[in-house]
Amino acid sequence: MTTNDLPPSLRAAATPIVIVGHVDHGKSTLIGRLLYDTDSLQDGKLAQIVESSRKRGLTVEWSFLLDSLQIERDQGVTVDSTRIPFHLGGREFVIVDAPGHRQFLRNMITGAADAEAAVLVVDALEGAQEQTRRHAMLLRLIGIRHVIVLLNKSDLLDFDQERIAQAETDVRALLGRLEITVEAFVPASARDGDNIASRSERAPWYTGPTLVEALAAVPAPASRLALDFRMPVQDVYRFDDVRYVAGRIDRGVIRAGDRIMIGVQGQQATVAEICRWHAPETPVAGAGESIALRLEPDLVPDRGDLLFPVSGAGEPPLKTARIRTRLFWLRSEPLRVGESFTLRLSTAEHDVTVASIDAVVDLDDLTLAPGEEVPPDGFAEVTLVAAHAILFDPFAPGYSDGRGVLVDRFQRIVGGAPLLGEAELPEGTHAIHPTASRVTALQRRALQGHEGAVFWLTGLPGSGKSTIARLVEKDLVASGVRASVLDGDTLRAGLCADLGFSPEDRRENIRRAAHVARILAESGQVVIVALVSPLAEDRALASQIVGEGFHEIHVDASLALCETRDPKGLYAAARAGRIPDFTGVSAPYDAPAAPRLRIDATGSPESAAEALGSFITTRIA
Amino acid sequence: MSLATPGVVSPRAMDDLDQLEAQSIFVLREAYRKLRPLSLLWSLGKDSNVMVWLARKAFMGRVPFPVMHVDTGKKFPEMYAFREEYTRKWNLDLMLGDCPPVEEIDPSLPPAARSAARKTAGLASLIEKHKLRGVIAGIRRDEQATRAKERVFSPRGAGHRWDVRNQPPEFWDQYATPYEDGMHIRVHPLLSWREIDIWRYIERENIPLVDLYFAKNGKRYRSLGDQDITSPIDSDASTLAEVIAELEASKTSERAGRAMDHESEDAFERLRVAGYL
Structure with a gap:
């Protein structure tokens, strides 16, 4: 219409x-x-x-x-x-x-x-x-x-x-x-x-x-009613024991009784009621209306979750973490590869990084050319990478689909980024993109006399990883090396306090530790990570995240020895059934098949630290 | 999904007021989500009554944040009576702000603007007292040329100053919410409404008003400020329908009865840069 x-x-x-x-x-x-x-x-x-x-x-x-x-x-x-x-x-x-x-x-x-x-x-x-x-x-x-x-x-x-x-x-x-x-x-x-x-x-x-x-003769706006239903959740209210899912319909029509999907998780619900205040009661609403929905079951979507019809009813939105955009840039400093922003898409906010600047518009002749940066008030084709897959419909003139806007960490709008579609993953890369530091690795090396690197200590609980790491750290710093330790308990006390010990949570714990290690190593630190990290596949993930400069070290002591030591009383508790999923007792440990270094941890921690220290020194020179 | 399927109810077609209403509800919900503590300036005039009404639309019949009345002490008695009645009927959480005496205001301003600036000072102290991050105000672009330059989310720096030359971009319903200590955001849900839209919406929704807006003895108020600096216009419009008919025929500026707009070319802009609405 x-x-x-x-x-x-x-x-x-x-x-x-x-x-x-x-x-x-x-x-x-x-x-x-x-x-x-x-x-x-x-x-x-x-x-x-x-x-x-x-x-x-x-x-x-x-x-x-x-x-x-x-x-x-x-x-x-x-x-x-x-x-x-x-x-x-x-x-x-x-x-x-x-x-x-x-x-x-x-x-x-x-x-x-x-x-x-x-x-x-x-x-x-x-x-x-x-x-x-x-x-x-x-x-x-x-x-x-x-x-x-x-x-x-x-x-x-x-x-x-x-x-x-x-x-x-x-x-x-x-x-x-x-x-x-x-x-x-x-x-x-x-x-x-x-x-x-x-x-x-x-x-x-x-x-x-x-x-x-x-x-x-200017035509009237294009109708959005005939398109598939989309409503980004703007907020969720609870008034007088009723939960309202509030939002404005981007396009299409919704009726009481319709089945919908919620966001990237794809939970399903039925629209129980379309709620308005002081308006004619009608069980239907169309594009452009600001309404509230009651859902059955009474789910609690997040702001930014896209509501859309269940599969089979029309085209679903695109779902990808790599997005091609056509960008106009409003910040007074140029845009560079590696910069991170919040991508606002209707009410949703996603963390994104500029993975590549694919082409920059030359305003003298309107041609596209490869470029290192996008100048202020410039235009370019840019690939953005989100931390997780996001849902969107590609940008189309006259519709509200795909209207991406980039916001910096001060909540300032710095650019518009119409989302065009999914970006191809370039051959031979993984979805990690280096930040464009202006300090080169060479400059750092010249400044501090060594390179940054990550030494990932894996081993059974009680094998002595943290003790060895702390000893090595002390020695390295004493000899002028910038060293730091990321150990499991410290991470779990803060950064990873929300995680438990299920396989998923362990993996997430490792993923976070690897990212922190990578950032530190890129800024020139020698990072010693002390984490049980029992699964080979999780350590492979860490290796992938860190990339170059990752060294897997096996702190090797037998289960019997570790259990005898049991410095924290954990084995005893695990055997008594008070700690579920305890590595070595009720959860598996994959010993590394080919570590860069195997430390014999049956002797004193001091001798193990000495072995590790000399290994590290040769690798960062 | 076909609109023509027999037996299936189609959505109501949206007219211009429906579209303005939907947009304002969207803006109010954004403000409530992004800016806390938040408050709405209720001047008791027609526009701010519409705004309270729209907030009730946005939040299923309630206003989930306090409303503020910055009391110059010089409003018409009818306005104070209205305030009492509708604070109760609409279940509003009302905060009152006092204004400093006129002697404390910049003496270089022309007299009426100086009087209006009292309100700015009163508002500033309320904002500081309650550490407000969001203040919802009922200004419209068509009221005054300076207001036509406004954003829907308009950041105010330290000292509540409006940096008209350095406003953030605002497009595709994305609103900047920069924050530093001492800043707040003025939110303008009615920015795109025109005077005639306000009246037609009041008529459609049956929103109560102070009756000073309706003609008695050939005079009525088109805009309500303080008693001493607002004058009525000649009019016989004594009902909503008559007011709407009068506006449709008229091209006179709404704020023609507001003295401070006309004292000097830049008086109003100076007021606004300093934090006036």
Whole structure:
């Protein structure tokens, strides 16, 4: 259903139109003129413009209407986007004015992102300039479907048919390269009013629409009702013992009784009730409505969980941890590979890392080239990697799908990242991506006289791993080596306090330890990890996470010996059945088949530490 | 999923008010989720009544955070009576804030703006007292050109200043929530509403109002500030329908009766940068 299909009693929402273009190509003048010609000014406004112009000794300046902030007048540029309603026939529009000044791109996006159509203002004499290309690129990335080009100041070409045709060819060629279709090309003069609301007498040859006619032809927003149901959970409330799952429907329709899936976990529930307050009771809701659901069973989804139909009912969303995006970058420092952000996708937040910058747009000729970084206000194709698979529908102009936004650790929005689809995993890599430290391993080595590395001590409980690690650490530090220990009990007291001893939790414990070790090693530390890490496959995971510089060390003592030592009384407790899943007693231990070093731990801890110490020294030199 | 399946109820088509309402509910739910402690500025005027109403829509009939009235002591008696009645009827958790005497306000401001700035000071002390991170305010873009520049989530730095030249990007319903000590976010759920939308929504939802908005003896208030700096307009509109008809025919600015908007070209912007709504 489109707005045009609404019953006559229903008013359509205003159509937002964004006006963009290079600085001084006449956007503000155009808007002032448009409001005047369509009689959309409030009674006091015209007098204000005349008065302001008179004070400055000028004839009427249409742009004063918008430059309503003192600072803007002082600078002569429009600082921020602003919105002005106006009527055209029976239809309501909202004009969004976007500044042409280059560093204010973020303000332009703020104004333009939900526009239905754009007017790109191009100076007839100057033609497309840097910001014309930049704004056109942005129109494409934010998904504006309907673009009107206004060739402003056409009086400077004397409204000459041939010269205007040439200008039109140039602009169409440029926009064609961005896959933007020009819906109308209007030669005009905003200052004099030619082809704005009334047909220009200076261009009798022109048979196309005036700007006002072109705006009236902007189609109504695409309907999202016929698409598969999607609702990202915004929040979950419990009021008077009733649990409400609140959110706004992105697309599709939901009815009481429908079966839905919840988020990436895919739990299923039935919609028991669609709840609203002070609204007609109806067991159905459609795209755009902010509602609350009661679910049966009474599950508690998380904010950000996507609700979608159970399998078999329509297309499921994509599910991947590697995402191709087309990015526009708003931070004043460049974007580099290895940087981490929060990816906001509707109400969901995901930790992501920039895995690769696949292509950067050259704004001089709009070509794509490989690049190391994305400059401020730049555009690029970028691969993001999330910590876990995420659910999304690919970005499509005119819909709310796949509207990714990057947020830094200060909760600042630093870029837009329309999600295009799943990224191919490059050959021979695993899903870990080095951070782009500006300090090279070589510099660190020169500074501290050794390299960073990880020495992973595995062995039965009571074999002496922690004791040996602490002794070696002391010796290494004494000889000027930056060494530190990650031991099992310390990790479980803090970082891993939420984990138990099930195989899954042990694996997670190891995964976290490996990541911490990797970060420390990359910053030049010699890391000695002391963890039972009983399973070969979990140690393989650690080795994979750490990558180069991982050394597996087997602290080898027999079960009988360890049980005799039993320094913490754990074996006794395990034998008595008070500790389930105890390695060596009630859980398996896979001794390493081919460790880099096997330490005989039957003797004194001091001699074991000495053996380990000399091994480490040879490996970090 | 076909909309035309016989016997299956289709969703109600959304008109412009439905869309504005859905967007405002979304914004209020974002604020409640992201900004705690949170409070809503209830000026007792038509816009803030609509806002309280929208909060009840968002949270199934209740307002799950306190509302604030910054009391200049100069409101109309009808407004105080309204406050008492609806605090009770709507079950609101009302916090009152006092304003400093006018003598303590920047004497370089023109007189009416100086009087309005008392409210800013009163609000500032409430924000500090309750360590608020979010303040919901009922401003609209169509009210005043400076407000047209606003964000839905508008960060206020230390001293509650509005850095109009360095506002965060805001698009695709993603709102910046930067936080440092001393900052708060002004949340503007009504930013996209126009005056006429407010009135049509009040009519549709039957939202109660102070009757100063309706004409008596050829005068009515279009906007309600303090008694001493707000003047009524000439009007015979004594019902909601008549007010709506009058607005549809009029192009006069709503705040034409607010003295501080007209004292000098930059008076209102100076007020806003310093924390006025």
